Amino acid sequence: MDYAGRETQQDVQMLRMSETPRGLQPERSVQPSSQPEPERRLSTPALFQLKLPIRGAAEAQPPTTELELQKLPPQRLEESDLEYQQPANRIKPAWRKCGCAISVVILGFCLCAIFLGVVYYINHFLRRGNQNQEDIVSACNSPACQKASVHLTISADPFMHPCDYFLFSCGPDRPSSSKVRGHHRGKSRRDVKEKRTLDRKTELLQYLREILESNDGLAGSAVQKAKEFYRSCLDTKSLDIAGEEPFLALINKLGGWSVSGPWNQTDFNSILGTLMRDYATFPFFNVYVGKDPTNASNETTRRYIQIDQPDLLIPIEWNNETETSRVTRETLLPFIASCDRYLALLGAPPGSGMIHIGTFISLSSELALAMAPLSHRKANGQLNQRLTIKELQRKAPAVDWLGCLQAAFHSQPLTEDDHVLLHNLPYIAQMSRIISKWLSAHELRSSRPLHTFMVLNLLHTFLPALDSRFSDTANNFSVVLGQGEVRQRDLDSKTDALSGVFTTAPRWKRCVLETQRGFDGVLAYLLGENVAGGEAEELIENILSSFKSQLHQLKWSEQKTLQFVLRKVQSVTPRIVTSKENSRRAELDLRYSEVSVNLTNFFSNYLQLLSLLQKRRSRLLHQDDDDAHALSAAPFLLGNELIIPMGIFIPPLFHPTYPRAVNYGVLGFLLAKDLLHVLLPDIYSQSETVRAVGQCVWSRYRSVTNKESGEPLGLLAAQQQEVWVQFSALQIALEAYQRSVKMQSADTSISGFSHARLFFMAFSQVNCDADRYHHLMPFEPSFLITAICAQSRICPTKLQCPKATPRYSSHGC
Incomplete structure (x- = not known):
């Protein structure tokens, strides 16, 4: 192709790029897996890269010979007639002919030099410009981001170690950790998994634990009583003495x-x-x-x-x-x-x-x-x-x-x-x-x-x-049942009964649960002080918008079913729950004024806890329990309101200083999945898309992992629906992030990862145990990255496990 052709192609390319939506774009290049350090360097998506049009030097000079005039396009020739045409009957001297030949040679050398210069400019200066543009993207250095960086560093990278995500399944029949090795440090899959995001309830309890164990000398009396109650619960030595x-x-x-x-x-x-x-x-x-x-x-x-x-x-x-x-x-x-x-x-x-x-x-x-x-x-x-x-x-x-x-x-x-x-x-x-x-x-x-x-x-x-002899007896019974924990009455259930006690769970978790039962108003107040609202509201709005657009992409069994679902979705009003009664410290102090906490007598404190439960039960006859709602770990419907608790907007699932790629990759996915479960509980019978997608993703998993002979050919209806739900939730979260980037292109990064890579790495932290539907998933949710990458160009590299010989189609589901 001559230079003019190359120039035209670059112009077309720039035109296309100028029309590209300001969303996530595919990364330009990927370093091979054998070179891990360049792979970890920030590689900004094309959204944040500015390509400059290149104009050759030859185009800036007028044509000087008839040969060049003949090469000009018709429109260029007409524009040059007045300035460069000569009479046809004019005789050129010999020295002019010789000079013409020399000029052609010189022009040829000039064109070659210009061509080489353009190539050098493209390969050097543009790359350098891209590198400078990458430097403009700032890193997140907040304390929350520093913790997230450590978390990502010790976790397996789905693009560097895809086998970790291909060869592991959910459910009770998970393979033993000794059979799957994937981390670059030689850790087992089980070891790597333990470093990843735990279930949302556990993350909330851990966050509340940090709040209860923090020292705040300016806190009100109600806050101090809650913290003292928690510390007295941890004092097992006093319990054993009392017997x-x-x-x-x-x-x-x-x-x-x-x-x-x-x-x-x-x-x-x-x-x-x-x-x-x-x-x-x-x-x-x-x-x-x-x-x-x-x-x-x-x-x-x-x-x-x-x-x-x-x-x-x-x-x-x-x-x-x-x-x-x-x-x-x-x-x-x-x-x-x-x-x-x-x-x-x-x-x-x-x-x-x-x-x-x-x-x-x-x-x-x-x-x-x-x-x-x-x-x-x-x-x-x-x-x-x-x-x-x-x-x-x-x-x-x-x-x-x-x-x-x-x-x-x-x-x-x-x-x-x-x-x-x-x-x-x-x-x-x-x-x-x-x-x-x-x-x-x-x-x-x-x-x-x-x-x-x-x-x-x-x-x-x-x-x-009671002392450890009683709790040990209960734990022994739970081990015999094979549950690891005795049957629990969930804290968020409609009863005020015992929640999560005398289990094999660590003592701190039991004590946080007990503190939460009696001092829910205090913990909701403290949680509200630590959770920002603006970023959370934006995430919810974008997830809901992407969720609604997903409905129109389904193939519905009947049009009236779609209209019914649309009316149901449109009537729902999302509300982030914050406590109304405990918005002031003085009101909290008055509410818990009759409580007297003894640091060395947890039995006495526990009696007062039961009295608090009785008062809350009576109070609920005339008012809603926003405190308990705020401390929930998942959204739910209450009439036409979609209650979204503050308890889900906590690290490591969400933080206002995180890059949006992280927030949307983790909590965006979880929230989208909750919406699909809450608003579309009967979707399997309403849309054949659910069955098609569920079976397609399952076939891909069986092919990639070489489990075609050992795994069942098909999935149960509930399993197909759950696969579709989680696959669609990841699509919704990704689209919502792209929507967010269009509105505000700037985003920070963690550990130098590109935004596309950071989104998928954050999502890969979500494991089987993220919610109550985990038993219906036949494989780790992170495997869905392969299905998304098969139909999207934003993934930084192709996902392929060397241990597997994939035979599936390159087309997505």
Whole structure:
């Protein structure tokens, strides 16, 4: 190609570049993996590179010979006629002809020199210009970015070590770490994984731990009490010194117990009301507060007392064929052993506890028969049944409902005409018959099994405040169950029950959970002081915009389905939850003014915690619980509001000083995934795109990892939907980041990584355990990078594992 052709091609190239959207662009070049240092150098995307048009020197000079005139394009020739044309009959002298030849030779040398100069300019000066442009992109040097830099440095790079992401799967059947080696330091995949982002709940607890362990001499009294409560929880030495005596003193206060000493035969309903009022313990049923979801007007603030089936201490299982629950037989022996140990610790004579344990298991089994999982109750219309307290009393007469509910909500006036919501009325009715039968069983009066049932439930409530012998017993039982942790009642659930205690989790995590239960207002206040709003609001807005555009790209089964989904999405209003009541320090101090914390007596502090829970339960009858919402770890729908808690905008998931590539690569992806789950729960049946994409990505994974013979050919419907959800969430996050870059092109960097590389490296930190749907993912989410890179040019290099021989198509899904 001659020079004029090259010049024209450069002009066209510049024209195309000027029309390119200011989004992420492919990197110009990639260093081979054998040269790691150049790869780590900042290589700015084309968005931030300015190409200058190159004009040759020959174009600036007029043509001097007829040969050159002949080479000019027609329009150039016409423009030159007046200045350079000569008469046709004029005779040129010989010396002119000789000079013409010399001029042609000289011109040829000049053209060659100019051509070589242009080549040198392109290969040297433009590269140097690009390097100077890279230097303009500033590095993020904030403390948060410095921590993130360390985190990224010790993590495997998906572009330098793709095998780490191809040869690892999610789910219970994950390969052992010894079979997969990928980190450049020779660490196992499991070791590398432990350095990556943990689940969002754990990250939130870790962040709250840092807040509680910080020293702030100017903090208000409520903040100081929360921190002292946390420190007293960590003091296990004082707990071991106290032993079982505080709990035995509490039992004596309730009238004694026939297992460990004399018992004064206190009335059944009297003890039940006391447990509900003072100790947040609900042995036979759960009680909490919430709105009526069946109410057509979601704008109403009316809340109701909700009554649900209990969380039995002994594990139970559901039989789909008989549609009944029963006690798990495999857990009977270890459960009996743990109960026997508890009774011995509480002073039961050797060998005398078996009769109490036997009646406890028998009573639990009868109650279990009437229980049913949530899905079954929902299918049979057993949720949100509204009754007055008077009607409830007629259907379940063994319990003094008005007296017990007045005890649990003693600060609120209740009458028998007030309505409550039942979530398993058949169980409540059967429970009443079981209680009546056991109360009238004369042969069991000496052991009082109903009283023992309530005392053991009270023990379960107080396990976090007892010495290590009790927690060790609970941990041993959890290990036998193969759970690693005993069944937990989640902190964000509708109950105020025990959350995450006596588990194999570290003590600091248990103590943060307990502090969060009692001092949620204080922690929400402290969290609000540490979380910025502007950057978070921009991220939410861009994710929502990209999410809505994704809906139109799906192939819907029916047009009316699309219209229904669009109306649903358009009606949703996002709201970042901040606490309203705790916005002022003085209000917080007044709210916790009656709390007195003893640094060496956690049992006493724990009693006050249970009192705080009771007050919060009563308060919820008339106002929303923004404190608990703010401390959640995932968005959720509340009427037409999309509640987005402050608790998700924390490091290492998000920080206002992070490069936007990091924020969008991690939290942008997680937020997009939450939106897809919350707003499109039935998408699998509404769009065939879900099945096609899910199967396509799965086929790519099987091909890349050479697992075509050992893995199933297809995925279950729920798995296909989850693969589509996470693949679409990554697309949404990437598009949202590009949208952000168009509005504001400047972005910082970490460790010299280009923005495209930084986005994908940040995303690769999200592992299988990032949310509750992880069991449906057949592979690590980071594998989705390969599917995105197959259909996009922004990836810095091709992803290919040397250990695999990919046979999939180069086209994306």
